[in-house]
Amino acid sequence: MARSLKKGPFVDESLYLKVERQNQQNKRTPMKTWARRCTIVPEFVGHTFQVHNGRTFLEVFVTEDMVGHKLGEFSATRMFRGHTNKKEGVKSK
Amino acid sequence: MPRIAGVDIPDRKAIRYALRYVHGIGPKFADDILAEVGIEPSTKASDLTDQQVSQINSIIDGGFIVEGALRRQVGQNIQRMRDIRCYRGERHRRGLPVRGQRTRCNARTRKGRKKTVAGKKGVKG
Numbered sequence: 348m349a350r351s352l353k354k355g356p357f358v359d360e361s362l363y364l365k366v367e368r369q370n371q372q373n374k375r376t377p378m379k380t381w382a383r384r385c386t387i388v389p390e391f392v393g394h395t396f397q398v399h400n401g402r403t404f405l406e407v408f409v410t411e412d413m414v415g416h417k418l419g420e421f422s423a424t425r426m427f428r429g430h431t432n433k434k435e436g437v438k439s440k
Numbered sequence: 441m442p443r444i445a446g447v448d449i450p451d452r453k454a455i456r457y458a459l460r461y462v463h464g465i466g467p468k469f470a471d472d473i474l475a476e477v478g479i480e481p482s483t484k485a486s487d488l489t490d491q492q493v494s495q496i497n498s499i500i501d502g503g504f505i506v507e508g509a510l511r512r513q514v515g516q517n518i519q520r521m522r523d524i525r526c527y528r529g530e531r532h533r534r535g536l537p538v539r540g541q542r543t544r545c546n547a548r549t550r551k552g553r554k555k556t557v558a559g560k561k562g563v564k565g
Contacts, residue, residue: 412524420526430557 356415359385366390379404383419398422442485442493445506455488456481459496464506473499 350357359382369375370390377395392411397404398418405422413421443449445465450458459470474481477495479488488496500506505513521529531538537550548554 410524412520413526416524416526420528421524423527423530 356386356388357384358388363388363390366394369394377406380418383417383422385418387413387416387418389414400424442488444493444496445500446508448507451485453485454482455479455485458485462500462506464504464510465500469504473504 359380362378362380362382362385365378367390369378375394377397379397379399381399383398383400387409389411391409392414394409396407396409396418398407398421400422401424407418407421442451444459445462448462450461456470456474459465459473460467465473471481473496476499477492479492479496518529518532522533523529528538535550535552536543537547541547543551
């Protein structure tokens with residue numbers, strides 16, 4: 348179900364402030380974050396985030412098309428390496 | 441046979457139902473359009489006057505996305521999700537359900553016919 352418009356998009360406060368600070372200083376250093384639930388707002392465009400996927404931080408470079416999605420959508424939490432090969436008994440690929 | 445929105449030629453049915461043969465027009469839009477033109481919904485499609493048909497056409501042209509344009513729009517939306525590599529885009533690429541359904545069993549619409557794996561059920565590994 349879609350989120351109520353009344354509330355507006357959810358943006359992680361501290362992450363947003365961090366981006367704003369970088370914007371003022373014209374810096375573009377990658378930011379580590381756990382805030383997967385944070386909506387990508389236009390201010391984020393051009394920045395790089397390292398989004399936690401439960402184990403490591405995956406690098407996400409934000410482009411204009413990504414606005415409106417959540418950071419977590421770009422940091423996969425599951426890894427599928429293919430089914431086991433019966434003869435070998437090991438993972439293929 | 442009336443032609444509405446390009447190639448569609450629905451006939452012999454009440455206009456209310458005939459309109460739904462246009463891709464992008466369902467029950468609601470069909471009724472909305474007829475209310476706007478002021479046509480009785482139960483009129484047979486073949487009984488429409490040329491003027492009524494052109495009225496319907498002009499309403500669809502201004503304000504409804506139908507047929508090819510709609511299909512293109514949907515395709516573009518999916519392509520965009522693929523390009524930005526978001527979760528839903530990945531699901532489209534792999535041909536798996538996009539909206540969080542289970543895939544342990546079922547999901548055959550997206551996954552296609554069963555691909556039987558020999559010896560999968562056996563007890564010994």
